[in-house]
Amino acid sequence: xxxxxxxxxxxxxxxxxxxxxxxxxxxxxxxxxxxxxxxxxxxxxxxxxxxxxxxxxxxxxxxxxxxxxxxxxxxxxxxxxxxxxxxxxxxxxxxxxxxxxxxxxxxxxxxxxxxxxxxxxxxxxxxxxxxxxxxxxxxxxxxxxxxxxxxxxxxxxxxxxxxxxxxxxxxxxxxxxxxxxxxxxxxxxxxxxxxxxxxxxxxxxxxxxxxxxxxxxxxxxxxxxxxxxxxxxxxxxxxxxxxxxxxxxxxxxxxxxxxxxxxxxxxxxxxxxxxxxxxxxxxxxxxxxxxxxxxxxxxxxxxxxx
Numbered sequence: 001x002x003x004x005x006x007x008x009x010x011x012x013x014x015x016x017x018x019x020x021x022x023x024x025x026x027x028x029x030x031x032x033x034x035x036x037x038x039x040x041x042x043x044x045x046x047x048x049x050x051x052x053x054x055x056x057x058x059x060x061x062x063x064x065x066x067x068x069x070x071x072x073x074x075x076x077x078x079x080x081x082x083x084x085x086x087x088x089x090x091x092x093x094x095x096x097x098x099x100x101x102x103x104x105x106x107x108x109x110x111x112x113x114x115x116x117x118x119x120x121x122x123x124x125x126x127x128x129x130x131x132x133x134x135x136x137x138x139x140x141x142x143x144x145x146x147x148x149x150x151x152x153x154x155x156x157x158x159x160x161x162x163x164x165x166x167x168x169x170x171x172x173x174x175x176x177x178x179x180x181x182x183x184x185x186x187x188x189x190x191x192x193x194x195x196x197x198x199x200x201x202x203x204x205x206x207x208x209x210x211x212x213x214x215x216x217x218x219x220x221x222x223x224x225x226x227x228x229x230x231x232x233x234x235x236x237x238x239x240x241x242x243x244x245x246x247x248x249x250x251x252x253x254x255x256x257x258x259x260x261x262x263x264x265x266x267x268x269x270x271x272x273x274x275x276x277x278x279x280x281x282x283x284x285x286x287x288x289x290x291x292x293x294x295x296x297x298x299x300x301x302x303x304x305x306x
Contacts, residue, residue, distance in 0.1 A: 009094065010073045010200070011075070013075075014080030017110050017114045018110060020075055021075075026193055029211060030202060033071045033202070034063055036063060036074050037062065040077070043059055043074065044079065045082070048078075062074075080102055099177075104179065104181050106183070106301070108281060110159075130273050134273060137154055138155065139157065166179075170291070285303060285304060286306070
């Protein structure tokens, strides 16, 4: 199938709280990439539930700024969990040349970051403990949600079982799939971006070291109503900030200086909960390491080297 040039041929499909916003921002800076001005479109997600997806003309409205770039980028971290229905839909709607990137993060760290994200986004009460958040979550064994009516907050544990969702993408996308890890993206951002640029056949030398700042960092706040207002402004003006990312970084720095509260990611009483989470993911991580050991362009992180 011949694709329309103003529709995505590159998708960052996972996972939540693993650096997808940063990667979307870095790639969207590149002159050969047209990134959607809303980062998390979730446009194709209805296909995951066998529901109707709006037509391509509606999809294209998110890329009205397209100017013959080589790559058109969309990012939705939930796509990893869409399985065969979503894979088939992507191939039918966008063509079989679409490339997919997944970023994986150590599951317990990802879950804790997701917990903090839900607190700072005011999605759960501020006094919710990590242990309570675990109890709110569906068990890994229950499987991924089958309806978009299900509260996404309950999916935190399940979404860390990458081994349950990756094989079908590996089977169907093969060399059109790149898997990277949050560890390497955080510790060596220029090196990972060079690897991605080489895979996409675009020029890495465009970037400067200062381009690689952390995006969508989870922070605790001092004043609740100021934070709530900042969230509202960010949500309702996202397309503006994506066009003016340098201005956003400047204003964000001022906001952090004024309203960020320095605190530990977890409380001292959380050690037992964290140990339970790590044990919970032992089996899934072992399966993941086994399936990835021979996959191309993979550098296994510490949490998969056992």
